[in-house]
Amino acid sequence: xxxxxxxxxxxxxxxxxxxxxxxxxxxxxxxxxxxxxxxxxxxxxxxxxxxxxxxxxxxxxxxxxxxxxxxxxxxxxxxxxxxxxxxxxxxxxxxxxxxxxxxxxxxxxxxxxxxxxxxxxxxxxxxxxxxxxxxxxxxxxxxxxxxxxxxxxxxxxxxxxxxxxxxxxxxxxxxxxxxxxxxxxxxxxxxxxxxxxxxxxxxxxxxxxxxxxxxxxxxxxxxxxxxxxxxxxxxxxxxxxxxxxxxxxxxxxxxxxxxxxxxxxxxxxxxxxxxxxxxxxxxxxxxxxxxxxxxxxxxxxxxxxxxxxxxxxxxxxxxxxxxxxxxxxxxxxxxxxxxxxxxxxxxxxxxxxxxxxxxxxxxxxxxxxxxxxxxxxxxxxxxxxxxxxxxxxxxxxxxxxxxxxxxxxxxxxxxxxxxxxxxxxxxxxxxxxxxxxxxxxxxxxxxxxxxxxxxxxxxxxxxxxxxxxxxxxxxxxxxxxxxxxxxxxxxxxxxxxxxxxxxxxxxxxxxxxxxxxxxxxxxxxxxxxxxxxxxxxxxxxxxxxxxxxxxxxxxxxxxxxxxxxxxxxxxxxxxxxxxxxxxxxxxxxxxxxxxxxxxxxxxxxxxxxxxx
Numbered sequence: 001x002x003x004x005x006x007x008x009x010x011x012x013x014x015x016x017x018x019x020x021x022x023x024x025x026x027x028x029x030x031x032x033x034x035x036x037x038x039x040x041x042x043x044x045x046x047x048x049x050x051x052x053x054x055x056x057x058x059x060x061x062x063x064x065x066x067x068x069x070x071x072x073x074x075x076x077x078x079x080x081x082x083x084x085x086x087x088x089x090x091x092x093x094x095x096x097x098x099x100x101x102x103x104x105x106x107x108x109x110x111x112x113x114x115x116x117x118x119x120x121x122x123x124x125x126x127x128x129x130x131x132x133x134x135x136x137x138x139x140x141x142x143x144x145x146x147x148x149x150x151x152x153x154x155x156x157x158x159x160x161x162x163x164x165x166x167x168x169x170x171x172x173x174x175x176x177x178x179x180x181x182x183x184x185x186x187x188x189x190x191x192x193x194x195x196x197x198x199x200x201x202x203x204x205x206x207x208x209x210x211x212x213x214x215x216x217x218x219x220x221x222x223x224x225x226x227x228x229x230x231x232x233x234x235x236x237x238x239x240x241x242x243x244x245x246x247x248x249x250x251x252x253x254x255x256x257x258x259x260x261x262x263x264x265x266x267x268x269x270x271x272x273x274x275x276x277x278x279x280x281x282x283x284x285x286x287x288x289x290x291x292x293x294x295x296x297x298x299x300x301x302x303x304x305x306x307x308x309x310x311x312x313x314x315x316x317x318x319x320x321x322x323x324x325x326x327x328x329x330x331x332x333x334x335x336x337x338x339x340x341x342x343x344x345x346x347x348x349x350x351x352x353x354x355x356x357x358x359x360x361x362x363x364x365x366x367x368x369x370x371x372x373x374x375x376x377x378x379x380x381x382x383x384x385x386x387x388x389x390x391x392x393x394x395x396x397x398x399x400x401x402x403x404x405x406x407x408x409x410x411x412x413x414x415x416x417x418x419x420x421x422x423x424x425x426x427x428x429x430x431x432x433x434x435x436x437x438x439x440x441x442x443x444x445x446x447x448x449x450x451x452x453x454x455x456x457x458x459x460x461x462x463x464x465x466x467x468x469x470x471x472x473x474x475x476x477x478x479x480x481x482x483x484x485x486x487x488x489x490x491x492x493x494x495x496x497x498x499x500x501x502x503x504x505x506x507x508x509x510x511x512x513x514x515x516x517x518x519x520x521x522x523x524x525x526x527x528x529x530x531x532x533x534x535x536x537x538x539x540x541x542x543x544x545x546x547x548x549x550x551x552x553x554x555x556x557x558x559x560x561x562x563x564x565x566x567x568x569x570x571x572x573x574x575x576x577x578x579x580x581x582x583x584x585x586x587x588x589x590x591x592x593x594x595x596x597x598x599x600x601x602x603x604x605x606x607x608x609x610x611x612x
Contacts, residue, residue, distance in 0.1 A: 003160055004067045010155045011063055012056050019052040019150060019216060020045060022097045026213055029101050034209045043154060047204040048214035055219045059089060063156075070160055079158045083594070086156075093218055098141045100217035102133075106436065108493050109561035112224035112332075113218050113418035127263050130437070162454035165387065187601045195543035204489060208494050208562070208576075208583065215578075224332065232330065232375045233607045235577065237598050242341035250543055254550025256531065261511065262304055262547070263532050267424050268478040268509035270352070270529075271415060271467075273460060274323060274430040276316070279486030280500040282453050296459025299506060303479075303511060310567060311485045312554035314493055317370040319484030319522065324348050324428075326526030326543025328604055331559040331577055334373045341608070344540045348379030348424060352443045355535060358382060358418055358425040362411050365401030365432050381428075385410065402431040403440060404459040405498075412466050419473055429463075430484075431456050446536060449489050464506060475508040482525065493560035494583065496572050519554035557600055566597045 027041055057253055062085050070076050100111035179493045180578050205211055238246065280286035282293050283302050286307065312322035313329035317336040319452040325345040327335065335341045349359040360383045367373045367386035378385060387395045390402040390410070397403060402410075418425040438452035445451035460481065468474050486498040503525060518529075527543035530536070537543060546553050555568035563576045563583070572583035573593040 003157075005072065007156060008060065008064065011152060013160070014148075014155060014473065015056040015149050016049075016052055018093070018097075019048075019055065021214060022101070022144075023048060026101045029409045030104055030209075030213075033105065034207065036210070037089055040210060043204070044213045046212055046505060048216060051214075051216040051219050055216050055222075058222070059563045061559060075159055077159050079153060079156045082156050083153050086152040087149050090145045090147075090152065093148055094145035096145060097220050098137060098219055100116045100220075102137050104212070107561075108435065108488055110212050110215050110220045112561065114438060122580075144218055156335075165579050194308075204268060204594075208492070212562075213580070230329070230378060235598075235601045236605075237514055237580065238595070238602055240596070243599050243602050246595045247603050249553060250555075250596065250600065251544065252550065253538065253544075254552065255548065256545060257549045258531060258545075259549055260516075260547045261532065262505065263478065263509050264511050265476060265509050266534050267355075268476050268507065268533075269424055269473075270357075270417075270426045270478050270480065271411070271420070271507075272323075272426070272428045272480045273411075273463075273482075274320070274428060275456060275460070275483040276431045276434045277483065277485060277487040278453060278456065278483040278501070279311075279491070279498065280433060280502055281487060281489065282450070282457075282499065283493060283502050286394065286500070289450065292445070293455075293457035295457045295464075296502070296504065298461065299462075299481075299503060303506035305515045306505075306520060307515055307517050308399075308502040309482070309501055309522060309525075310499040310520070310558055311429040311483065311501045312520045312558055314485050314498070314560040315560075316484045317372070320372065321345065321375070322521070322523040323484065323525060325556050326523045326537070326540040328521075328523055328542040328557060328560045328600070330604060331561055331564060331601075332609065333608065334370070342371065342375040344376075345379060346526075348529065349376070349428075351530060351535055351537075351539075352424075352426045353380050353382070355533075356547075358421065358423050360385065360414060360418070360425070361426075361428045361430070362407055362414065363430040363432065364395070364399070364403065364561065385414070397441065398430045398433065398439065399437060400435055403432045405429070405441070405462075408459040410464045412463055415467065415473060418471075431459070433459070434487075446551050449487075454485075467507075471508075477507040479506040480504075480525070480529070491526035494563060494574060496565055496567060496574065496584070498585075499511055499556070499558040499565060516546075518546050518551075519556055519569070521556050521558075555596075556599075562599055564597050566593050566600075568593065578602070 005475075023045055027036060027044065041594040042147060066076070066081055090458075095230075096111060105112060115203070202300055204214065230611075258295060278293075279288075282513065284290050284293070285305070286298055312327075313318060313319055315334070316335045318329045321335050321342070322329055325347050327345055335345065353359055359381045361367075361381045362375050362385040363372070365387050367384055373384055373386075387401040390406060394402040394406045407429060408431075411427065414427055414458070418427060434453045434456045437450050440452050440455040442451065442455035442458065445454050446456075464479065467477060467479070481502070481504040482499045488498065488503055491498045500537075501522065503520075503522075524544045524546050525543055527537035527540050527545040528547055530540075531545040531548055537545060546554070553568070555566060558567075559564040562578055565572065565574045570590060570593065571588065572584060572586045573582060573590055575581075575594060575597045576583045582589070
């Protein structure tokens with residue numbers, strides 16, 4: 001019994017020690033995120049210890065069962081039986097621990113099942129990083145995997161020594177071993193009650209970064225996978241009658257009569273420019289940095305600027321769906337990556353095709369990445385232009401594909417071609433140059449990241465000026481400029497300003513230039529545009545026409561992997577979905593905003609479960 005217990009405890013100590021060392025590595029590698037003290041590091045370890053023990057419990061289930069068998073077959077070859085398991089565990093743990101550490105500066109959230117979508121396209125997943133970065137990550141993975149596997153194997157004897165104890169004593173030892181298994185199960189569950197162990201147990205600080213550091217990434221991965229099995233059961237925190245009462249009136253269409261008309265024509269040609277990560281922080285007129293986007297600053301007085309628009313989500317795949325399907329976002333699900341869902345969504349392209357528009361989408365990179373092409377085709381785009389339509393020279397100049405100067409010129413050519421068909425058209429150009437690694441053929445600003453956004457701004461200005469110079473194109477044209485999401489440059493997801501983004505309408509089809517201060521979501525652009533065109537948006541349940549009489553409660557709802565934000569005229573509430581606590585209430589606590597967050601979150605996942 002003592003020998004078995006000694007083996008078990010040594011393996012448990014190994015895994016806890018690995019998790020502890022990797023927490024330290026996480027903090028050291030990400031020192032640039034936030035300043036921390038030694039006491040912060042100790043608190044991170046202490047508050048994450050219960051999750052480390054739970055994860056260790058999972059990892060020890062098979063060794064525990066194998067040692068249990070030795071009560072019946074004492075001479076089992078332990079090391080030979082467990083070595084394959086240790087090798088597999090070592091590889092998985094090393095991949096998760098290293099991946100979580102090195103990806104945090106890019107993603108700002110803990111590694112979860114989102115990574116599987118990127119593993120399906122390794123080329124697209126590595127476009128943001130250098131070869132040296134990839135090599136160093138692989139070396140770190142190899143070293144850590146070798147250390148875990150070799151240590152676990154060395155701590156496991158080849159077999160137990162011959163036993164001489166009597167059958168009764170052996171039976172007592174077996175019962176004690178079963179009792180040890182019960183305690184291990186408690187570690188996994190987090191207590192006696194119905195499982196209390198979830199990612200939120202490690203959340204103890206108002207500083208989200210410290211909470212993230214405390215979370216065990218292996219546990220977080222398992223937790224995120226298990227929670228995606230049944231969407232309808234996620235985030236169910238309100239009784240049904242409470243949910244219905246709090247949700248009432250939030251997304252009702254109401255009176256669709258227009259309160260404002262922005263266009264002098266009902267069927268303009270439409271060019272939508274979807275800017276990669278161009279948050280309001282780069283727009284001087286919206287309180288952002290000076291001189292980063294002078295072209296947009298020049299164009300804003302010439303168009304209609306929606307000053308208070310907020311992105312629905314934090315990643316491009318979610319932002320595209322919110323923009324073109326008028327759909328709200330989910331903190332743990334990307335609909336674009338689930339063909340069974342994305343194919344059934346409403347879309348601007350389909351609605352415009354139904355009234356005679358030609359539809360086309362231009363992107364300089366791999367349009368199959370994250371299921372984009374499947375979503376676009378299923379939702380009504382007739383023609384897709386992507387990296388394979390550009391020269392190898394143009395595509396290879398940037399890690400993501402043809403840069404914005406090249407694709408902007410292609411957008412102009414396609415607009416000219418579509419104009420000659422005599423049909424109304426809807427053309428979308430998605431930019432990519434303002435994305436990591438922010439390498440662009442443009443040197444106006446010294447700092448790399450703002451300079452990349454300045455390059456995209458320059459390309460947009462060139463395209464608009466080229467279109468304006470051709471009256472046959474310009475006079476009946478509506479240009480819609482908006483980003484897919486905000487930027488983490490000098491910001492983070494839990495900062496409400498991350499979600500603040502511009503929406504600018506330009507073109508000869510506008511009646512006049514003006515500013516609209518109404519609070520809205522990115523997803524509201526679809527119904528608002530269709531309303532101006534006299535096209536029904538009844539099949540867009542989450543999109544609101546903000547220029548209609550039915551828009552009586554302006555608010556913005558945004559999500560990221562760890563939380564949900566709601567902003568209305570009374571203030572802002574930011575709700576952490578892991579700890580199920582409010583982490584920001586401004587200017588004061590608001591039970592009404594919090595209940596509305598929970599109602600929208602719960603309703604959205606209930607409906608997602610039904611669509612399954």
